Amino acid sequence: MGDDTFHSPVRVNHLTQVLLFGPAPFLTGDQRARLENALRKSSDPREMLRMAARHRLSSALFYNLDRLGLLETLPKQEQRLLSQIGRIAQHISDLQTREAGSIVEELSKTKTRFRLLKGIHFAWAVYPDPRLREYRDIDILLPGDRMDHVEQFLTASGYVRGTIKPGSAKPWGMSDEEVAAYENSSGEKAPYVKLVRATELAGLREACQSVPELPVSFAGGKPFLYAKVDLHWSLTRHGWEMRQIWSDADEFEFCGNKALGLRAEDLVWYLALKVYNETMWHNLPSFRYLHDLAVLAQRRDLNWGFVSRTCRRRGIAAELFYALKCVQVLRPERVPDWLLMSLSKRIPSEGLGNLTPKLFGNPVLAKVLA
Numbered sequence: 001m002g003d004d005t006f007h008s009p010v011r012v013n014h015l016t017q018v019l020l021f022g023p024a025p026f027l028t029g030d031q032r033a034r035l036e037n038a039l040r041k042s043s044d045p046r047e048m049l050r051m052a053a054r055h056r057l058s059s060a061l062f063y064n065l066d067r068l069g070l071l072e073t074l075p076k077q078e079q080r081l082l083s084q085i086g087r088i089a090q091h092i093s094d095l096q097t098r099e100a101g102s103i104v105e106e107l108s109k110t111k112t113r114f115r116l117l118k119g120i121h122f123a124w125a126v127y128p129d130p131r132l133r134e135y136r137d138i139d140i141l142l143p144g145d146r147m148d149h150v151e152q153f154l155t156a157s158g159y160v161r162g163t164i165k166p167g168s169a170k171p172w173g174m175s176d177e178e179v180a181a182y183e184n185s186s187g188e189k190a191p192y193v194k195l196v197r198a199t200e201l202a203g204l205r206e207a208c209q210s211v212p213e214l215p216v217s218f219a220g221g222k223p224f225l226y227a228k229v230d231l232h233w234s235l236t237r238h239g240w241e242m243r244q245i246w247s248d249a250d251e252f253e254f255c256g257n258k259a260l261g262l263r264a265e266d267l268v269w270y271l272a273l274k275v276y277n278e279t280m281w282h283n284l285p286s287f288r289y290l291h292d293l294a295v296l297a298q299r300r301d302l303n304w305g306f307v308s309r310t311c312r313r314r315g316i317a318a319e320l321f322y323a324l325k326c327v328q329v330l331r332p333e334r335v336p337d338w339l340l341m342s343l344s345k346r347i348p349s350e351g352l353g354n355l356t357p358k359l360f361g362n363p364v365l366a367k368v369l370a
Helices: 012-020 029-041 045-054 058-067 076-109 118-126 144-156 176-184 199-209 242-247 264-281 287-296 304-313 317-330 337-344 349-354
Strands: 115-117 138-141 160-164 171-173 192-197 216-219 222-232 250-254 257-261
Touching (some): 058 076, 076 118, 076 138, 076 144, 076 222, 076 250, 076 257, 118 138, 118 257, 118 264, 118 287, 144 192, 144 222, 199 216, 264 287, 264 304, 304 317, 304 337, 317 337
Parallel strands (some): 138 222
Antiparallel strands (some): 115 138, 160 171, 160 192, 192 222, 216 222, 250 257
């Protein structure tokens, strides 16, 4: 971890980045003392907690604070709130896991090809402990000819197509026009949702309301969680090489069944695209994807040469360069220098000038391509 992080003016959002990336092995005694001092002086530690919750990283924040021995530096109220948000996040993930378990069991029983995607896959196949990666929905890649069967199974299991209206104990349905518009603009079906009573959250209403993005609804004073399933037929709008995606996969254990997900090398370019597009085009930084990429990059069996060739062939060398450069700034040991050098040679000089990182306005990341 470079010293620049600690020499720059300390803001809550910068602290969140440092803590979420778990820098324990790289902190000198002096750096740790400065980080502890910054936490104690932080004018709004609650904002750090809210940001972690928004990006589904409360569990990782708690883990790293505890590992660094810095949990006690937070005010008592914030310690309590972080613990409560962590409990809520675990209840949400547990619900999605139970729902996904029944879906995977049905897919396995009917010999349906599928791939688990995104958060649920990262939690169970990439992270050392699934509790470190929260997920609030279930993403599944399916061949087109099996969509109808899976949709019928979801409908029979109590799911409806739509969203959740805050304060309501009923899903908010989508019209046929809304469904068509949604599916025409993405590589997935309109979401399927189901509300489930969550009596275990009865005493956590204030914590739930501190993070509006949580999939929790209180109706008549009773708490509900909602399960959400997204069925995908493609990974990107480009529809790249789906034949290869279906032929290559990593197998992992999930709820007593064998599940399949994208192989690690495909996950790298998929996450790189997420980091780049959400940051550069939509101005909507999704820090959890950067965190996922940093965790994935520590795998020793990654074939970086294959990743580089694949991204060059698909014309996304700039996106991969940008995302991996962000990871390297925060965790320099995880990305090979030769890879970044090779990728930079494939990007026109004017293209490099446009890659201005915006993640949380961090001055460290802003210097990445200086």
